[in-house]
Structures are given as C-alpha cells and as structure tokens.
Amino acid sequence: MTALLEARNISRSFGGLRVTDDVSFTLGAGDRVALIGPNGAGKTTLVNLITGDIAPSAGQFLISGEEINGLSIPERVQRGLVRTFQTTRLFQNLTVADNVALAIMQRRRISKRFFSVSTERPDVRAEWSEILANLGLDRLAYRKVVELAYGQQRLIELAIGLALRPKVLLLDEPAAGVPHDEAPKILDAINQLPADIAVLMIEHDMDLVFKFATRVLVLAAGRLIFEGSPKDVTADHEVRRAYLGSYADARRVP
Amino acid sequence: MRLALSILTDAVAYGMVLFIISIGLSIMMGLMRVVNLAHGAFAMIGGYLASYAIRDLHVHYSVAILLAVVGTILVSIPFELLLYRRIYRKSDPLIQVLMTIGITFLIIGVVNFIFGPSLKTIPLPPLLSGPLDIGFRSVPTHRLFVIACGLVTALSLWWLIEKTEFGIKLRASVDHSGMADALGIRTEIIYAATFALAIGLGAFGGVVGAEILPIEPFYALRYMVTFLVVVSVGGAGSIMGALSASMLLGLADTTGKYLAPEFGEFFFYLAVICIVFLFPHGLFGRSHA
Amino acid sequence: MTGIATNDVPARRRLPLLQEAGSALAIAVIGAIGYYLFPDDLAFLTRLIGISFLVLSLDLVTGYCGIATLGHAAQFGVAAYAAGIACVRGVTDPLALLAIGIFAGTLMGLISGALIARFRGLPQLVLSIAVGQLVAALANKLQWLTGGSDGLSGITPGKVFGIYNFDMYSRTAYLFSLAILIIVFVALTRFVRSPFGLMCRAIKDDDLRAKMIGVAVYPRLVLMYGVSGAVAGVGGALTAMSTGVVGLDGVAFERSAEVLVMLVLGGAGHLWGALAGTIIFMIFEHIVAAANPFHWMTLVGLLLILIVVFAPKGLIEPALSLARRLTKGRAS
Numbered sequence: 001m002t003a004l005l006e007a008r009n010i011s012r013s014f015g016g017l018r019v020t021d022d023v024s025f026t027l028g029a030g031d032r033v034a035l036i037g038p039n040g041a042g043k044t045t046l047v048n049l050i051t052g053d054i055a056p057s058a059g060q061f062l063i064s065g066e067e068i069n070g071l072s073i074p075e076r077v078q079r080g081l082v083r084t085f086q087t088t089r090l091f092q093n094l095t096v097a098d099n100v101a102l103a104i105m106q107r108r109r110i111s112k113r114f115f116s117v118s119t120e121r122p123d124v125r126a127e128w129s130e131i132l133a134n135l136g137l138d139r140l141a142y143r144k145v146v147e148l149a150y151g152q153q154r155l156i157e158l159a160i161g162l163a164l165r166p167k168v169l170l171l172d173e174p175a176a177g178v179p180h181d182e183a184p185k186i187l188d189a190i191n192q193l194p195a196d197i198a199v200l201m202i203e204h205d206m207d208l209v210f211k212f213a214t215r216v217l218v219l220a221a222g223r224l225i226f227e228g229s230p231k232d233v234t235a236d237h238e239v240r241r242a243y244l245g246s247y248a249d250a251r252r253v254p
Numbered sequence: 255m256r257l258a259l260s261i262l263t264d265a266v267a268y269g270m271v272l273f274i275i276s277i278g279l280s281i282m283m284g285l286m287r288v289v290n291l292a293h294g295a296f297a298m299i300g301g302y303l304a305s306y307a308i309r310d311l312h313v314h315y316s317v318a319i320l321l322a323v324v325g326t327i328l329v330s331i332p333f334e335l336l337l338y339r340r341i342y343r344k345s346d347p348l349i350q351v352l353m354t355i356g357i358t359f360l361i362i363g364v365v366n367f368i369f370g371p372s373l374k375t376i377p378l379p380p381l382l383s384g385p386l387d388i389g390f391r392s393v394p395t396h397r398l399f400v401i402a403c404g405l406v407t408a409l410s411l412w413w414l415i416e417k418t419e420f421g422i423k424l425r426a427s428v429d430h431s432g433m434a435d436a437l438g439i440r441t442e443i444i445y446a447a448t449f450a451l452a453i454g455l456g457a458f459g460g461v462v463g464a465e466i467l468p469i470e471p472f473y474a475l476r477y478m479v480t481f482l483v484v485v486s487v488g489g490a491g492s493i494m495g496a497l498s499a500s501m502l503l504g505l506a507d508t509t510g511k512y513l514a515p516e517f518g519e520f521f522f523y524l525a526v527i528c529i530v531f532l533f534p535h536g537l538f539g540r541s542h543a
Numbered sequence: 544m545t546g547i548a549t550n551d552v553p554a555r556r557r558l559p560l561l562q563e564a565g566s567a568l569a570i571a572v573i574g575a576i577g578y579y580l581f582p583d584d585l586a587f588l589t590r591l592i593g594i595s596f597l598v599l600s601l602d603l604v605t606g607y608c609g610i611a612t613l614g615h616a617a618q619f620g621v622a623a624y625a626a627g628i629a630c631v632r633g634v635t636d637p638l639a640l641l642a643i644g645i646f647a648g649t650l651m652g653l654i655s656g657a658l659i660a661r662f663r664g665l666p667q668l669v670l671s672i673a674v675g676q677l678v679a680a681l682a683n684k685l686q687w688l689t690g691g692s693d694g695l696s697g698i699t700p701g702k703v704f705g706i707y708n709f710d711m712y713s714r715t716a717y718l719f720s721l722a723i724l725i726i727v728f729v730a731l732t733r734f735v736r737s738p739f740g741l742m743c744r745a746i747k748d749d750d751l752r753a754k755m756i757g758v759a760v761y762p763r764l765v766l767m768y769g770v771s772g773a774v775a776g777v778g779g780a781l782t783a784m785s786t787g788v789v790g791l792d793g794v795a796f797e798r799s800a801e802v803l804v805m806l807v808l809g810g811a812g813h814l815w816g817a818l819a820g821t822i823i824f825m826i827f828e829h830i831v832a833a834a835n836p837f838h839w840m841t842l843v844g845l846l847l848i849l850i851v852v853f854a855p856k857g858l859i860e861p862a863l864s865l866a867r868r869l870t871k872g873r874a875s
C-alpha cells in the first residue's frame with residue numbers, strides 16, 4: 001500500500017542556515033505520529049515545506065504516490081493535505097461560525113455561490129455547530145474571532161482543520177496556549193477523526209505525545225535523528241543529547 | 255543625428271529631474287515603507303518658495319535654492335511629527351495612501367491660497383540661461399546644470415549611505431528595524447533625519463527641475479503618479495534603481511513625445527505595467543516579504 | 544467517550560430577507576425625499592446616483608477584498624464610453640445601453656483584476672494607477688471614437704420601456720437611476736453575504752489562511768473585480784445616458800482618488816458606508832467646490848487626514864455602534 005504522505009530527502013536552507021537537512025519519512029493510513037524536537041529544530045519549517053508555503057531546495061513530497069512539488073497550496077489542500085498554524089492565523093474579523101463554515105463550504109465546493117445564504121445553510125450549519133460543540137466553542141459561534149481569548153482562538157484553528165476532513169492532518173502545537181483544563185478536548189477531537197487518516201502532531205508536552213502517538217519522529221538542527229515508538233524515545237541516547245536535559249523537564253510539566 | 259542629440263539631452267535632463275525628486279521618495283519608501291503620495295507636494299512647496307524668493311525678495315538663484323530646501327523641510331516637520339510617524343512601516347497601504355493624498359490636497363489648497371493659483375516661474379541666473387557651445391553644437395546650459403545636479407546628488411547619496419556612520423545605521427534600520435532598536439540605534443531619529451533628507455531632495459529637485467516640470471497649481475497631483483512609478487520601477491530604497499528607472503522612463507517619455515506625440519503616455523504606462531508585472535519589487539529592489 | 548455533545552449554538556439572528564427589504568425601502572425613501580425637496584437639482588442627484596455605483600463597486604474590491612486601487616474610474620469610464628458610443632451609433636434603448644455598459648464594465652474589471660490582484664502593496668497600487676492612466680490615455684487619443692478631449696456628445700437615449708422620455712428636468716433619468724440603484728443595492732446586500740462574498744472578506748483578513756483551506760485566491764479576486772466592473776458599468780452607462788456626454792473626467796486619476804475618498808469617508812466594507820460617503824461628499828462638493836476649488840481641496844485634505852487619524856473605519860462604524868447602543872439601551 002502506498003503511503004498517504006511521503007517525504008524524500010527534503011532539504012531547505014535560509015541564507016547559510018540548513019533548517020531542513022535531508023529529511024525522509026512516510027505517513028500511512030491510520031498513523032498517529034508525533035514530531036518533537038527542541039525549539040528552532042525546524043519543525044514548523046517542515047510543515048511549511050509540506051504544505052507548499054515554501055519550496056524545498058531539494059527532495060520530493062508525494063501524496064498517495066503522486067508527486068506534489070509542482071502543486072500550489074490550494075491544490076495540495078484539495079488533495080487532502082491540511083494543516084493548523086502554530087501562531088493562529090484566522091479570519092479575525094469574521095465570526096467563529098463563518099471561519100468554520102468557510103472551510104466546510106470550500107471543502108464541499110459550494111463556496112463560489114453568489115446568491116445563496118452562506119453560514120446559515122441548514123446542512124452547513126449542522127456541520128459547524130457539531131464541530132464547535134465538540135470543542136466547547138458553540139456559545140461563541142457568533143462572536144468575532146478578534147474578540148476571543150488566545151486559547152479559544154487556538155481551538156478554532158483545530159476546528160477549521162477538522163472541517164476540511166483531511167486525509168493528512170498536520171497539527172503545529174495545537175495545545176500551546178490552550179488552558180490546561182481544555183487541552184483534553186483536543187485529544188478527544190483527534191480521537192473522533194476517521195481511523196484511516198494520517199495525523200502528524202508537533203508537540204512539546206510529552207504527556208500529550210504519549211497519549212496520542214503510535215510513532216515519534218525527533219528533529220534536531222534540521223535532521224531526523226530518531227524514529228520509533230514513544231517508549232523508546234526516552235531511552236535513546238541521541239535524543240537525550242539533542243535535548244541536553246531540557247527534555248526531561250518537559251515531561252515534568254503537570 | 256541632431257534630433258538624436260536633442261532627444262538625448264532632453265531625456266537625460268528630464269530623467270535627472272525625476273531622479274533628484276524621486277530618490278528622496280525612494281529612500282523613504284525603502285526605510286519607512288511609507289507610500290508617500292505627497293512627495294510631489296513638498297517639491298511643489300520648494301518651487302513656490304524659490305519663485306517667491308527670487309521674484310519678490312530678489313535674492314540670487316543659489317540662495318533661493320537654499321531657502322527653498324530649508325523652508326520646505328521646516329514646513330514638513332509638523333507633518334512628520336503629527337502624521338507621518340503614525341504610518342511608518344504600517345502594513346496597510348490604504349491608510350498610507352489616504353493620509354498622504356489628504357496631505358497633498360491640503361498642501362495644494364493652502365499653498366495656492368497663500369501664493370495665488372498661477373504658474374510660478376523661477377527665473378534662471380544669466381550664467382545658466384542661454385545655450386552653451388560644446389564644440390560641435392550648442393545645448394541649453396540649464397540642461398547641463400540639471401544633469402550635473404543629478405550626478406552630484408547620486409554621488410553624495412552613495413557616499414552618505416555607504417561611507418558614513420549615518421549610512422551604516424540607516425542600512426541597519428532598513429534590514430532589521432527591531433534589531434537596530436536593540437543595538438541602541440534610535441530608529442525614531444534615523445527616521446526623522448531620513449524624512450528631512452527625502453523632503454529636502456524633493457524640494458531641491460522641484461526647484462532645479464522647474465524648467466522641465468513647471469511649477470503650477472496642480473503640480474503635486476500632476477506628477478504624483480510619475481514619481482511613484484519611478485520608485486516602483488527602480489525598486490524602493492535603491493539609488494541605482496532610481497537612477498536607471500529615471501533614465502529609462504525619461505528616455506521612453508521623451509522619445510515618445512518626439513516620435514509619436516499621439517501615443518506618448520500610452521506607451522509610457524504600457525511599459526510601466528509590463529515592468530511592474532514582471533518585476534513587482536522593481537528592477538533593483540528586494541522583496542520585503 | 545465524549546458522548547453526544549450538547550449543542551449550545553445561539554439561534555440564528557438575522558433575517559436576510561427582512562434586511563434586504565429594509566435596504567430597498569430606505570433607499571426609496573431617501574430617493575423620494577430628494578425628488579420632492581430638490582426638484583430643481585435632479586440632474587445633480589442623478590449624477591450622484593451614477594457615482595454611487597462606482598463607489599459601491601470600489602467597495603467590493605477595496606472594502607471587501609482589501610485591494611488598494613487608484614485606478615477604479617477605468618471601469619466606470621470604459622462603460623460610459625461603450626454606452627455612449629453605442630448610443631451615438633444607433634442603439635438607443637436604455638436597457639440595451641445599460642446591458643452594453645455592464646458588459647464593457649465587466650470586461651474592463653476582469654482585465655484590471657487580472658493585472659492588479661496579482662500582487663499586494665506597492666506593486667498593486669502602481670499597477671492600478673497605470674491601468675487607469677492607460678485607459679485615460681487611450682480615451683484621449685482615440686479621438687475618432689471617443690471625441691478625445693472634447694468629449695463624446697450627442698448621446699440621446701430613447702424612451703425607457705418605450706414610454707418614458709428622458710426629459711430636460713431629469714425626472715425620468717432620476718427615477719430610472721434610483722430604481723436601478725435599489726435593485727443593484729439589494730442584489731449586492733445578498734451578494735456580500737453569499738459564500739463568495741464571505742470568502743472575499745476572509746481573503747482580505749488573511750490570504751495565506753484562505754489558501755490553506757484550499758481557496759485559489761487570485762482567480763477569486765479577478766472574479767470579484769469582474770463583478771465590481773459590472774456594478775461600475777451600471778453607473779457609467781446611466782451617467783452617459785442621463786448627462787448626454789462622456790468626458791475624459793470620467794476616466795481621470797482625480798475621479799479614482801475622489802471615489803476612494805468617498806468610500807473611506809463613509810466606511811469601506813459596508814455597502815451603506817459607500818452610499819453614505821457618496822452622498823455626504825458629493826453634496827459638500829456641490830456647495831463648496833462651486834465657490835472655490837482650492838478651499839474645497841483644503842477641506843477634503845483636512846477631512847481625509849482627520850478620518851484616517853480618528854475614524855479609520857469611516858463614519859458608518861461609529862454611527863452603527865451608536866445606533867446599537869441606543870437600541871440596546873431601550874431594550875434593557
């Protein structure tokens with residue numbers, strides 16, 4: 001079976017700095033993979049490369065065996081490749097419902113209609129209200145995003161990602177900035193996703209990584225230095241060295 | 255041959271005027287990222303002041319230039335303090351466009367109220383008027399004067415930016431404004447000084463170029479687009495860019511006027527569209543993504 | 544595991560049809576006031592309505608898509624010339640002329656959009672200016688077609704529906720324009736809340752995010768420019784018919800700058816803002832500019848600066864929030 005997403009020998013430099021250095025990995029159906037690594041390791045850059053936000057200087061990406069290097073961002077999204085942003089990027093002056101509804105309508109290819117009502121179409125409304133309810137955002141549906149707290153905005157990032165019904169979902173630190181008692185909702189929402197999609201999550205909180213991942217990738221200074229089960233990652237010598245102990249601290253975060 | 259030479263002197267002189275005025279705008283847009291549509295309005299103030307100084311105060315041409323430049327900078331200070339500061343490095347060009355159009359209208363209205371709405375001549379001193387024999391034929395002395403002014407401006411700016419302490423700080427602020435602040439460079443002061451420099455150059459160009467771009471009541475509006483186009487084609491913040499764009503556009507415009515007066519403007523703007531579409535950051539510009 | 548989520552989504556609040564009917568009624572009432580209070584100024588009021596289409600059209604690209612343009616008069620002017628030329632050459636039915644104007648405006652809009660929507664920031668602004676100036680230069684030089692700097696005159700449209708003549712008091716022209724304004728405004732009210740319109744506002748907020756939900760941004764913006772051109776085209780054709788002439792001022796840079804001022808004065812991103820801005824600006828201009836054009840420029844300059852500094856969202860936003868506070872105060 002071909003992998004949903006495959007990266008082959010991806011490299012990218014900014015100026016003299018090699019931010020991504022010969023990275024290869026695959027995501028298969030049903031994979032739940034955590035991507036970890038110290039700050040500045042190049043995790044977000046890797047996601048930017050996958051989505052087409054920036055172009056790799058070498059290497060290829062394939063979705064279901066088809067090369068996507070030449071495709072634009074929206075074309076990749078249409079093939080099921082969806083991401084969330086580490087620092088939220090939302091439609092700040094629209095309501096929460098509009099933000100999610102636009103993603104739904106785009107996915108269903110009804111976002112080009114000129115004269116139908118948008119957010120309130122019954123089938124669209126049913127869909128976004130369910131997504132928002134699952135994330136505990138239903139009360140805020142008609143509030144403008146710009147008026148909300150940062151933690152709530154983080155959840156909307158996830159809501160948009162879910163609304164697109166991805167085949168490959170890339171989550172860039174979805175829990176960062178979310179109040180601690182709300183964080184489990186993120187995991188719940190991910191657990192409700194269809195089993196056959198692939199999810200890659202960048203995360204610093206190791207508790208969450210252990211609950212979520214079946215496989216862990218460790219990135220340090222742009223190179224993949226470890227790939228294996230969550231159990232083994234703590235024991236790995238290289239990984240310990242990369243984190244220089246800060247990693248052990250990360251585990252202790254309550 | 256005769257025709258070619260006339261076209262060439264006119265084109266180069268015209269290009270130099272464009273350069274002197276636009277380079278101020280270019281530096282300002284490169285550093286402060288402000289689309290200053292009122293740049294021509296300040297050049298116009300310079301022209302009005304010089305005309306007044308020569309015709310009513312009867313001072314010498316050189317003194318008039320000095321008065322015009324200093325006077326225009328003085329006039330511009332309240333604008334900098336109260337208005338421009340708010341829009342430096344703002345990402346939304348619409349706000350900048352609106353505010354600077356507002357400033358342009360205001361200046362046009364007030365200046366014409368004070369000095370009267372009529373064409374303002376700036377009489378040349380005897381030394382600069384009349385033709386100069388350059389061996390095989392004669393060319394207007396003023397054209398040569400303008401060309402010389404342009405070259406001197408380009409060289410001094412190059413020296414200022416590449417060789418002086420101010421230039422180093424300026425370049426640091428262009429590339430990394432946050433970093434410059436952290437290094438203790440007071441960007442606010444750099445901005446103010448650059449603003450004064452830009453306005454001064456505009457006024458200077460307005461005065462010495464008055465023979466070619468006549469000072470009239472709607473000067474600020476008439477050439478607003480031209481100056482912006484020069485900067486956009488050359489690339490904001492680049493001396494070489496502004497110089498080559500000025501020459502290119504000067505040549506295109508002058509040649510067009512000589513050879514196909516019917517369609518001069520048409521080809522000018524067609525060229526602009528092609529260049530900007532192909533090089534959105536200008537011929538010599540860098541992207542500030 | 545989570546069980547069935549309890550759904551606390553507030554009930555939908557807006558009744559779209561009611562809002563649209565309200566808009567139509569409000570414009571009709573304002574129009575009627577103009578008709579009965581200023582019967583001698585109907586020619587001016589008709590021109591005002593013509594320009595308001597251009598400002599609405601500009602609102603679509605600037606207010607709803609965030610495109611900064613100083614060349615928007617091109618759409619209006621091209622449509623005015625198209626309708627005018629067609630009329631001079633024998634097509635006199637007002638509705639046919641309107642259709643020609645809309646077609647020409649749409650075409651011009653699509654071309655402009657293809658050039659202007661490609662970039663953001665400075666290149667976008669300069670391209671918009673260059674496109675506008677290019678059209679102005681063409682209109683000036685193609686004298687055999689457009690009348691050049693003398694303008695295109697002798698436009699005498701036939702009867703509306705074959706019944707109502709364009710009379711010299713502009714009554715027909717005014718009522719015809721008003722009726723079309725109501726239709727276009729209601730259609731636009733609907734349009735800006737459609738998925739397409741909503742997506743444009745989203746692109747304005749963050750175009751990278753829009754791409755990341757799968758939107759091909761550039762074609763959308765070009766399409767929006769086409770719609771905007773159609774709206775401008777309506778205004779251009781109506782103005783050509785009601786004034787009987789088309790001049791270079793219709794495509795001039797000043798016109799583009801002026802309508803931008805009107806839009807921002809009223810409030811970009813609101814259809815009512817566009818309308819309010821046009822009304823306020825044009826009435827003031829009518830009174831002050833006639834007295835002294837330079838005083839008028841000073842005034843507009845000051846006004847613009849004040850707006851940008853103190854009310855960057857235009858006059859409509861404070862007015863709306865005041866209205867909201869008043870109604871809330873009454874409710875509680």
Ligand SMILES: Nc1ncnc2c1ncn2[C@@H]1O[C@H](COP(=O)(O)OP(=O)(O)OP(=O)(O)O)[C@@H](O)[C@H]1O
Binds near residue numbers: 019037039042086
């Ligand atoms: N557009 C860019 N231009 C230049 N350097 C960049 C750019 N984007 C990222 N970098 C650099 O690449 C390196 C990796 O950045 P990246 O954001 O991918 O790290 P990260 O692993 O996501 O870190 P964090 O855990 O803090 O989110 C950093 O040193 C960063 O400064």
Ligand SMILES: [Mg+2]
Binds near residue numbers: 043
């Ligand atoms: Mg990151």
